[in-house]
Amino acid sequence: MPKTSHKGRRLKWKRMRPLYIMMIPGTLYLIINNYFPMFGIFIAFKKIDYSKGIFASQWTGFDNFRFLFATKDAFVITRNTILYNLVFIVLGTIAGVTVAILLNEVISSVWKKLYQTILLLPQLISMVIVAYIGYAFLNVENGFLNNSVLPLLGLEPVSWYSEPRYWPFILTITHLWKGLGYGSVVYFSAILGIDRELYEAASIDGAKRGQQIRLITLPLLKTTIIIMVLMSVGNIFRSDFGLFYQLPLNSGALYSTTNTIDTYVFRALMQLNNTAMSSAAGVFQSVVGFIVIVIVNGIVRRVDEDSALY
């Protein structure tokens, strides 16, 4: 008995070996890029003195974290970061899944490729250029909206860059437009992985398209959706700096709805050149992200153990 199990293990290892080899580059990347830098966390608790070096510098406890909570803006930036991320996660997931299902329903492979390419294109455009595209739409005097669209609807021109209330929509739309192609790719490939026979059996039993989607596609996508959501939840205290800094053209009048933790840190520390304080901001975001991901995963595990990340 023990002999066969030993043999079985060796057989398994032989089969798995290519997979492990394929894993090496990714693992190395993770170690170098994500694990080594963690070592620097202690900088956030130091008062850096270059003549002593970072190791011998004085410990300061949580002093470097204070600036994050020093003003009333602390509430605004935390609220903005979390709410935008929640909206992005919810809408991004719904839109991604919808688009993936729709793509799957397109029969002509030419059209399918074309749609995919068009959807993926914005992902490849730099945020700086997106900001200029936005500017072309929103410019007060010469913008497309004020010049062509609003007069057509009989509306007054809007001074977009000084009216904070429009920006939650502008930012959300831009984020969805930019991220949709990429977001739907994962779901689309998950759908392709579903056994075709299930659909065949369903259609023989008389299930309509809508019923097939509701009763086969969505339940089988659930695990993928949960994993994707969990991964984005870990970043709930981070924001896409390009989106929140470039797109509003750093307009002060819009801060109440466009300022997030990342842009605040950037603005506050631009001139101070203080490494320790910016590290503190990073540590804060990571720790909170970690806590949130553990909590959400715990909830998922309680509801449906198979879908949890670990």
Place this chain on the structure above:
Amino acid sequence: MSKVWKKWMALFAALAMAAVMTGCSGSTGSGEQMDAGMQSAQEQKGGEASEARGDDGEESEPAEVIFRFANYGPVLTDLQLVEDAMNEILIPKINCKIRLEAIDGSNYDNQMNLDLSSGTRIDVAKTAGSYNTAIAQNQILDMTELLEEYGQEAKAEVGEKYMQGVMVNGKVYGLPNVNGRGAVMQFGARTDLLKKYDLSLDGFSQQPDWESQSANLRLMEEILQKVADNEPDLIPLVADQVGNVRLDEIIPRTNLGDDLGVVMGGDSMDVVNYYASKQFEECCYLLRDWYQKGFIMKDVATTTESSNSILSGGKGFSVLSNSEIGWDAQLKNNTSYDFTCVKLSLPLVGNVSGMTYSIPVTAADPVASMKVLNELYTNSEIETLLTFGVEDVHYVLTEEGKAAYPEGIDANTSSYHHSNFWAVPNQLIALEMEGTVADYNKTLKENNETADVAKVLGFVFDNSSVQTETAACTAVIDEYKNGLRSGSIDVDKNLPEFLKKLEDAGINTIIEEKQRQLDQWAADNHIQ
């Protein structure tokens, strides 16, 4: 095989020696150990060592000095050529060799921080970030004594009056770059349009403070109104910087390192909140009024178009800027329109530590660093090489004896562009640039000598105890400054909100701390 083995042995021996040497410089604590280390090192090195370290400077090897500066333009591909030309001058003169390291200006501070924290050797450099932060974080060395011994000429070149501006507790950590300091606020308007509407700028005069500017401002308003009425497609007053018409800069003040707590005028010693001052408020209301009258472009706070591009496109009439002599020539160069310019304010120098050159803590031989720094501030040939490159390769002399790009080459195609002219250690001893007015450097130098310096010049604020408040206040200012300084947001609502937020962010803590340090400084330096 045995050859390879010998090589390895040699390398090992060299490493061991290096270890002994570092041992001797590292263990300054115990004298005995140090002596022993020195002895063994000298024994091993034998006669050579004593020669290399010999006191008779003529025979010794030239010391190498790594000079790092910020490059504000395309990559300087011909750095080596310039370096060689500099060394031809420096080696015979001070027995030092320079090695140039140009770091991209936008990345300069980051790169410096990274290199200094990892102990990379840099011997002379443009100070990264702000002067006082660099001192607080021990990034740069106290050079007072070195300056006394090897830098007298450099000190003279900066001028005693301005050397005050980099003194911290009686010590000097860096030299301010030398440039024109007599800049004043000026109003420049298109000559053709002035003529067309029979307007004149003769009525303007230089005034010492905001209150006495009222005649100037009334006149300006009349002119702008006339242009606004007759040229509806034109922007009467173009903002010189994004979101900043710069009108408030005619309020004389010294910002004491940052705008968080300033002294108004040249003689005051009271730290106040500038944004809460009567002058700033009046200025904001005036700007708001002008904005609503259409003098200022509607999306001034966010436009991505520079003032030069607006003016050169023929879309603007006038602009306010802080400038030295020859601003009209500059405007003509940049926009191809003729401009008439008048000075509005008087020069007041309150801060000279904005750009400094210093000796980083990682310098190998501070004496050699100081010698080279002294040359960088006093040697015209070195300065011209640094600014314009090698003659007939990177620049040619014009008929007036100014430096110009050779035929068919410009800043983007040159292998050593001239765009760093304003950031070199001593701009006023290099060649003058093509397009500047006659006697440019000489006039600037004279202006420097006559310019008023604020009583607080030399006070450098150490913000290390109020970093939290500074970060918070900086973020608040960022939110409102463009709107208020361009008239594009409502003052009644936003100014009080702004001041409230500043207070919440702790500006008063900063002001108190600043006042305390200023009083201390004044007492230490016997200033009443």
